[in-house]
Amino acid sequence: MAQTLYFPLLLIALCSISECVQRQYHFINEKMDWTEAQRYCRENYTDLATVDNMNDMIQLNKSVKVNDRGVWIGLQGTYDSNWHWSSGDSVLFLNWASGQPYSGDNCAVMINGKWFVGSCSVTWTFICYNISGGLVFINQTMKWTDAQSYCRQNHIDLVSVRNQNENQQLEKFINDSQTFGSAVWIGLFRDIWQWSDQSNSSFRYWITGAPQAPDDKRCAAVAQYPQGQWLDFLCSVRWQFPFVCHEDKLIVIQQNLSWSEALRYCRQNHVDLVSVQSVEMQRRVMNVVKLASTEAVWLGLHNYCSMNMWLWLTGDMVCYQNWAPGNGSTPENCKLENRKGAVQSGGDQTWISRPESDRLNFICTNY
Template sequence: MYRRQTQTYWTTQSAHEIPLILVQQEMTWWEALSYCRQNHVDLVSVLTNETQGWVETVSKNASTPNVWLGLGLTCPLSFWFWVGGSTVCYQNWAPGNGTGVSDCSNGKRSGALQSGSKQWISLPETQKLNFICTVVSGLLLLYQTELQILLHLYGHNLFSPPFCCSTRPSCTELSLDLLYVHRAKTKHSRQTNRAAAQSLTVMCSTLQFILLFSGLWALAMCVTRQFYVVEELKSWTDAQTYCRGNYTDLATIENQEDMDTILTLLSNQSAVNYWIGLTRNVDQNNNTVFIWSDGSNSTYSDWYPGEPNNKGGQENCVNLYKYFSYKWNDAPCYVTNQFICYKKIPLILVQQEMTWWEALSYCRQNHVDLVSVLTNETQDWVETVSKNASTPNVWLGLRLACSQPIWFWVSGSPVCYQNWAPGNGTGVSDCSNGERSGALQSGSKQWISLPETHKLNFICTV
């Protein structure tokens, strides 16, 4: 290790230089960001466990209890991001930090490393701390990153009434301010940086208003079901309890498509009988009726000829009988069978053909939003609902900020779970012919990058 003024350089035991510098001056987060960009490259982005190890090493000589990192928060969305332009996939938050909605009422917040635990914490940006700069190339701009994400989330509404009006600073001026105050290796003074921070505060206030109109409107009741075979033997009532505790309910079959899906599931099963969620009841007029466990109202049926026959007067529940080609059969409810549960999928496929922006608007006006695929389970859901698509690809809520390039979900979530088709999502997309968005390939069910002007079916959350 060797020192130069108030900067500390470190090398690893293997003699490879760590590309980080601990600056032992005490500055606010914005001052630290400006210092790093003027004198080095940027505040550090911790994207891997290796980089986390580096910051732990260089922070050992810190003279403050916490050390600034290049971790910024978009207050209206509670969306954390790195100033290098990366999303926060690798995480090392201290308990109670980074996962909930941070209190920005007293100013914006940024991320720091605790000198003791070496975990990340959320602090007001005005605190004066040591900080860690990177000394390698690859700078991307904080303001441009944040504004591009917000622009893509809210589109042209960001600069249009009612979000901008004569009583507010010009939204166009705000956008130019945010885009141009920090260019690479900016030579602007700290006074300019403070002015930029004030403009960002105005932008945050505007966006808090925007969020009230961002599309979280009436929920639709139209949902798709995903079916599950449970290979345990239970009575109908016990099967119902199990399904309600672990899924949504015993299977409801409302149409031939549901029935075909279940037949596909059972094609590799060996049991003879499977409970579904249908039971016999007597209505107010003393007529025998069959009702679904979840209360669904459906006229669809698929009885085996001669069924239901209520043999012995005790057959009040319904199963699928293998030797009846899984047609419906009434049976005593106390008999133990394997059974079929379902889970409601909170998604809907819209079979109209629209551009990506038209699809986003439609989802926000009629449902909730274009779907964000954050987990393998949601990926399974979109694969299920996309089966009836009438276009070769289906729009998702996946958007590219071309100038970075950063892919993000319109819900404000980073793209950590990924399912890109080969050649998509990992390199620099060609935006010369317009902005690009993400779609699901109907065949491979992987994600692809397409020009936003393509007209496709799309999937909304409900």
């Protein structure tokens, strides 16, 4: 009986292990304008710093060795305005009411299951989510940015809605929590900002009142006080600051190899095939996999037939799940096909099961 109980407990323990940050930050204590800083980072590292989440922000702030008026990061204004989720989730599903979004406002509310664009300065109640994925109704009215800050300080972030099923669950949760027909902030917003490395990260950490006048001539800098939040400045020579570069630890190899050959290549030239054990890592995979030349790209994911389970090369269980429909189960003939896991390079970039003899591009990690 003890052995029977031990194995599930072991799996829970394995699933609770947090992974290391997959982007390394380098503080450069030389004052340059934003364009010069970008050129320096691209020549010596990967690019000016991209930030995916609050954990990245903490690591970046730790790398900064001096107090200055500002420290450049890789966020720059553009001509294009795009919708993002506050949590950084990809925008794969939209559920606008008829005629929406109809105005130049930049934040979204849900009313009776449909989404409406609204002014970010209006106050509404809102929904956070916590680390277990549970929803939390906040029966206080706040502006969108204040609601975002509240969720990040007390839970994880404002809620994201990734598909119709989640939208229906959220609608029921809201109706059970407050009066039917009321407007509630969700984590959807739009802005014109783009990362230098073309990352799709939607994480923003503006200080109150910023950005002042976002356009294609302004860039973001970390203000050391308070709390390392961001200000915007003209990118030109008028403003010169030290800066932070980042060095990516994921590399797409554009060679068509079998899974075993890809594994050998990564271990000889880098560290290993990549393991994707969290939403954060999946976002980073999504950022680099677009460079692939094959429709799918090998991951460090293999089927362990005798235990009827999938494992990462790190030995960890597949706790975070991103399988495409119809994938992820152990096929009856897995011993014959020797199935391995890959990520689609297009579409939703979900995981699929492929025979290990297929010849695909692959992602190596330097951790």
